[in-house]
Amino acid sequence: MAEREENERLFSENHHxxxxxxxxxxxxxxxxxxxxxxxxxxMCFLGFGSYFCYDNPAALQKQIIQDMQLNTxxxxxxxxxxxxxxxxxxxxxxxxxxxxxxxxxxxxxxxxFVCVGQVIFALGALVDHFWLMEFGRFVFGIGGExxxxxxxxxxxxxxxxxELNLVFGLQLSMARVGSTVNMNIMGSVYDHMKTxxxxxxxxxxxSALMIGATTCVLSLFCALVLGFLDKRAExxxxxxxxxxxxxxxxxxxxxxxxxxxxxxxxxxxxxxxIFPFIGLGQVFFIEKFNFSPTEARLINSxxxxxxxxxxxxxxxxxxxTGKNIIWVMCAVITTLLAHMMLAFTFWNPWFAMVILGLSYxxxxxxxxxxxxxxxxxxxxxxxxxxxxxxxxxxxALISMAAGSILDSKGYLILEVFFCACICLALIxxxxxxxxxxxxxxxxxxxxxxxxxxxxxxKNCICSLYLxxxxxxxxxxxxxxxxxxxxxxxxxxxxxPIHSVGSTQPAVSRLTGQPDLSIxxxxxxxxxxxxxxxxxxxxxxxxxxxxxxxxAP
Amino acid sequence: MSGSNARSFIPLLGVxxxxxxxxxxxxxxxxxxxxxxxxxxxxxxxxxxxxxxxxDLLHVRxxxxxxxxxxxxxxxxxxxxxxxxxxxxxxxxxxxxxxFVILNSxxxxxxxxxxxxxxxxxxxxxxxxxYDDVNNTAEPQDFLPPYDLKDFAWSDLNSTVDYTFHAALxxxxxxxxxxxxxxxxxxxxxxxxxxxxxxxxxxxxxxxSSQLHVWLEGVxxxxxxxxxxxxxxxxxxxxxxxxxxxQRFIDDEYTPSIFQVSQWVSxxxxxxxxxxxxxxxxxxxxxxxxxxxxxxxxxxxxxxxLAQPPPSGLISAYFTHNPVTSGxxxxxxxxxxxxxxxxxxxSWTVLIGMGTPPSDSFSPLVIGIMAVGLGTPLALxxxxxxxxxxxKRRDQQLGYQPIN
Numbered sequence: 001m002a003e004r005e006e007n008e009r010l011f012s013e014n015h016h017x018x019x020x021x022x023x024x025x026x027x028x029x030x031x032x033x034x035x036x037x038x039x040x041x042x043m044c045f046l047g048f049g050s051y052f053c054y055d056n057p058a059a060l061q062k063q064i065i066q067d068m069q070l071n072t073x074x075x076x077x078x079x080x081x082x083x084x085x086x087x088x089x090x091x092x093x094x095x096x097x098x099x100x101x102x103x104x105x106x107x108x109x110x111x112x113f114v115c116v117g118q119v120i121f122a123l124g125a126l127v128d129h130f131w132l133m134e135f136g137r138f139v140f141g142i143g144g145e146x147x148x149x150x151x152x153x154x155x156x157x158x159x160x161x162x163e164l165n166l167v168f169g170l171q172l173s174m175a176r177v178g179s180t181v182n183m184n185i186m187g188s189v190y191d192h193m194k195t196x197x198x199x200x201x202x203x204x205x206x207s208a209l210m211i212g213a214t215t216c217v218l219s220l221f222c223a224l225v226l227g228f229l230d231k232r233a234e235x236x237x238x239x240x241x242x243x244x245x246x247x248x249x250x251x252x253x254x255x256x257x258x259x260x261x262x263x264x265x266x267x268x269x270x271x272x273x274i275f276p277f278i279g280l281g282q283v284f285f286i287e288k289f290n291f292s293p294t295e296a297r298l299i300n301s302x303x304x305x306x307x308x309x310x311x312x313x314x315x316x317x318x319x320x321t322g323k324n325i326i327w328v329m330c331a332v333i334t335t336l337l338a339h340m341m342l343a344f345t346f347w348n349p350w351f352a353m354v355i356l357g358l359s360y361x362x363x364x365x366x367x368x369x370x371x372x373x374x375x376x377x378x379x380x381x382x383x384x385x386x387x388x389x390x391x392x393x394x395x396a397l398i399s400m401a402a403g404s405i406l407d408s409k410g411y412l413i414l415e416v417f418f419c420a421c422i423c424l425a426l427i428x429x430x431x432x433x434x435x436x437x438x439x440x441x442x443x444x445x446x447x448x449x450x451x452x453x454x455x456x457x458k459n460c461i462c463s464l465y466l467x468x469x470x471x472x473x474x475x476x477x478x479x480x481x482x483x484x485x486x487x488x489x490x491x492x493x494x495x496p497i498h499s500v501g502s503t504q505p506a507v508s509r510l511t512g513q514p515d516l517s518i519x520x521x522x523x524x525x526x527x528x529x530x531x532x533x534x535x536x537x538x539x540x541x542x543x544x545x546x547x548x549x550x551a552p
Numbered sequence: 553m554s555g556s557n558a559r560s561f562i563p564l565l566g567v568x569x570x571x572x573x574x575x576x577x578x579x580x581x582x583x584x585x586x587x588x589x590x591x592x593x594x595x596x597x598x599x600x601x602x603x604x605x606x607x608d609l610l611h612v613r614x615x616x617x618x619x620x621x622x623x624x625x626x627x628x629x630x631x632x633x634x635x636x637x638x639x640x641x642x643x644x645x646x647x648x649x650x651x652f653v654i655l656n657s658x659x660x661x662x663x664x665x666x667x668x669x670x671x672x673x674x675x676x677x678x679x680x681x682x683y684d685d686v687n688n689t690a691e692p693q694d695f696l697p698p699y700d701l702k703d704f705a706w707s708d709l710n711s712t713v714d715y716t717f718h719a720a721l722x723x724x725x726x727x728x729x730x731x732x733x734x735x736x737x738x739x740x741x742x743x744x745x746x747x748x749x750x751x752x753x754x755x756x757x758x759x760x761s762s763q764l765h766v767w768l769e770g771v772x773x774x775x776x777x778x779x780x781x782x783x784x785x786x787x788x789x790x791x792x793x794x795x796x797x798x799q800r801f802i803d804d805e806y807t808p809s810i811f812q813v814s815q816w817v818s819x820x821x822x823x824x825x826x827x828x829x830x831x832x833x834x835x836x837x838x839x840x841x842x843x844x845x846x847x848x849x850x851x852x853x854x855x856x857x858l859a860q861p862p863p864s865g866l867i868s869a870y871f872t873h874n875p876v877t878s879g880x881x882x883x884x885x886x887x888x889x890x891x892x893x894x895x896x897x898x899s900w901t902v903l904i905g906m907g908t909p910p911s912d913s914f915s916p917l918v919i920g921i922m923a924v925g926l927g928t929p930l931a932l933x934x935x936x937x938x939x940x941x942x943x944k945r946r947d948q949q950l951g952y953q954p955i956n
Contacts, residue, residue: 283809406808410803416917
């Protein structure tokens, strides 16, 4: 399922008005923490149903194939049909929520789509019509991804400026919990239905899926409660209805830098080797490693289980070190190794799957924020929309391909195919690394040198290595070739900062002139794509605020 | 790019290179080896002598550079395949037809000169077992009365033998009503060289082996939840011992979802060298055209020594000196798999040969994809790394001078 980690970065954090409502009890006061915790509870369960049901086919792979008399490629159509609507809806979801329905109605509508989709899916099994099941997955897909956008919008609306990161983290973990629970209990639900009905077959399958649909009803209920609570909060606090803030302009696509396209390739190449693999994983572990169905379900969900606690930790690590592209490279290489272990060895697959789970979490933390490094803020919505759209396109196509490869060529070739996809991602990462090296420097022109300690010259023209995905750093200024190189040569080291527009005090060292150091600097990406740098120098500070502009 | 980054590539390169070398190390080296295969039906039978026998004897002569393999397929009694390996290119077959046609006769079939015979072994299909799997556990028990293959009426080999493709088809029926539309068939093929058949399980065969494709079609099950087992017996000379090995292999490209191969090998007592084998993949197909969704696993019991040789005319005619017999059961399907009645079809394939069993190797497709997939980023890293190092050095040479 497409990641939503990135959404957090789409929203600016502004504190909303703190209305005076001390008269109400804490539970009823929309500003009070207790009340917001209740809201958070409903928010988390809002997405539970869709995440639970998304992987229903993976959890019941063997049963679906047997009861509906499918082959694997037909089975994988269930995943493809989920992805198809999202190739387009990634652009539309935010728009629909902001302009057409509003967040409250929109959420209910999307939850309804999820619910109805799952019911149609189950109904298809009950009446033994596979096309109906596919249609159900299509309807389910219409709601699924957009519901995640709605969930994030609610989170921002209620928690911005407060515990927003924590809330995003919790929602994400809840999503993983949904997937894990599904993977591990749907088999037992099926078995239970089999005992109750006294038979296997499509009717048993349909009943089990219908029981799965109750989680969607739960989500729909949460959507209604949230709508009510939000409306009530609006009335009491006089606040506005939340907006996703996503602005999608398709004409921005032509301005996307090459780096962004490489990021797209990484995204597609990587995720198509994860989700379709999980979709087919259960039977793979049974047939290749002789696992029992229960054990196979558990190991198949290990990626989600690991991802729930590992994401925040790894996210923190990536944030602290800032070398996103190195982390992405690590994640891609370890995933490749994990897939190769699964493909070419009979080693205990727990080892490979744990590595896969860790690297999957690492990639999610490192890859999605990188988009913000290479496109200006006003294009972020379009870039993320496009990324998810391409990802869904890839998932749809590769799901179908994976099914037919398995049918005709077996698991080794399928795994080799997944390895090839990851190799494609690896090529893109390596390309991105070097491209970043070559293009990552930005020349800041016309830096005014106002200070006057040992330096006599003014108006030196300096160039500054600036933007790297690996890290932010400034490398030695070199002077205008027309002037003596003795004029001004110094270097700065800057701690990593994470996205254009943010500022961070820099620990700086001037290599040429130890007396001078940069105490503060700030780089802003302007709407026209150029950069503006503000550098504050010591000991000349605070007078010497240097500004310069650079074309990317 | 800093120097430390450049250095960090080196272990990475090592790992990728190592993996690549490992992968390419799996490549097998196939030595092309050919035999000249000729088929002969009922060798030495002169029709004028007597009435035509009620069975056929197919003799396959596979002539190598300095040895000869003789295969026999015969439907007298239980159907059997006999393999005789001689170290002479001149060895020939002598059938004493008047003796051979007599029920329970011995010594009707000889391969001469007898001193050239290195190894002989026969595989006999003795019984077809059916059981009602009430609990759907696929544990063979509560057997229904077995179908005895020696009592089957076998088809005429004359009409099915294919002299060009070295194949012959033998089909048999029981006399009971359940076999009215049903048949049990053995499709025999001999091979001039190594290769594999298009249709799954696509067993890898060599010129030292022949293949039997066995299927059971259209039989009316005698219970609601019928499953089948096949009883096989192996006959060899005294001084050989049998065991069933299971070898795992990670390339399931030719038989999707099957990662192992079972081989029933015979080796001389007190020696581990394998002289002959029966090899199969533990998979059967429930439809005539094998598809993954119609695959059903099969299991085998361990070989059990038997006191009596199987009731096959070929065995009694060839093995005259108290041969050693052992038997196994191959049972089809696992718990929860569909029952025989759902498709009324089961097919299974086995190789019979001499020497060590052929073993699979990675296909060029796998090696090619992995080589390109790993090679391209590696090449990119090397080229890029060299470029970065050069640039780095150039930058350092320029140097920065201190400010006065």
